[in-house]
Amino acid sequence: MPEALQHIINEMTPWLSQYGYLLLFIAIAVEGFGIPAPGQSLLIVASLNSTTGDMSLALVITVAALAALTGNSVGYFLGRRFGHLLRDKGWIKPNLEAKLHNSIDRYGITALVISRFIEGLKQFMFIGCGLAEMPLKPFIIGNILATSLWVCLFGLGPVLIRNEIAPALAFYHQHEYSTWMIVSLQLSLLLLYCLHMRRKNR
Incomplete structure (x- = not known):
């Protein structure tokens, strides 16, 4: 196991062990x-801990999904209801808001999906969706x-890949943007195809 990952696990x-699933939920949700938090790192560690029986993988997955959705x-x-307050207090910088608006207006769901995997952006994209008044259905x-x-x-x-996790993480961090651009493009094409088939069958 790589030294950096082992350090994260040890930390x-x-x-x-002390706070369990509650800590996992809070760190991911915030x-x-x-609010920056080590939610992703905790999820990885909790997942690996499930292989030794210290945690339940089913509960880890369930808690993580509920926390992220919540x-x-x-x-x-918050962005939709209190966006003006966030701007007035300077918690959302104008240049960041402009970038979020531009991404959401141009790419919609694709931008939202990609942002979940990019540190820094994932903490603000969902507020940005509210600020940009993205319709509720596409947001959901x-x-x-x-x-x-x-x-x-x-x-x-x-x-699934605990023995190959070091090279996998290295590849992901090296090609973070391009990887998720490709994945999101494929998912978008699949979604468009499903919508096309649905209209065709009406």
Whole structure:
């Protein structure tokens, strides 16, 4: 196991042992409304701990998914309802807001999905969806899709590839943007195809 990952495991395991699923839920949820937290690292460690019987993988996945869905939804409604206050207090910088608006207006659900996997952006994109007044239905679809992919990658992934996790993480961090651009493009094409077939069958 790589030294960096082993260090993260050593650092986080005592916290998970003491606070368990509650800590996992809080750390993941608060990221959805702008508070940086080690939610992703905790999810990886919790997933790996499940292989030794210290935690339940089913509960880890369930808690992580519920936390992400909840936190992202809170971020969306904060942005939609209190966006003006966030701007007035300077918590959302004008240049960041402009970038979020541009991404959401141009790419919609695709931007939302990609942001879930990019540190720094994932803490603000869901608030940005609210600020940009993204319609609720596309937000819900994007939120479910982003959460499902994220939980599968960082919740199930470490268990499935624990012996190959070092090169996998290295590849992901090296090609983070391009990887998710390709994945999101494929998912968007699949969604368009499904919509086309649905209209055709009416």
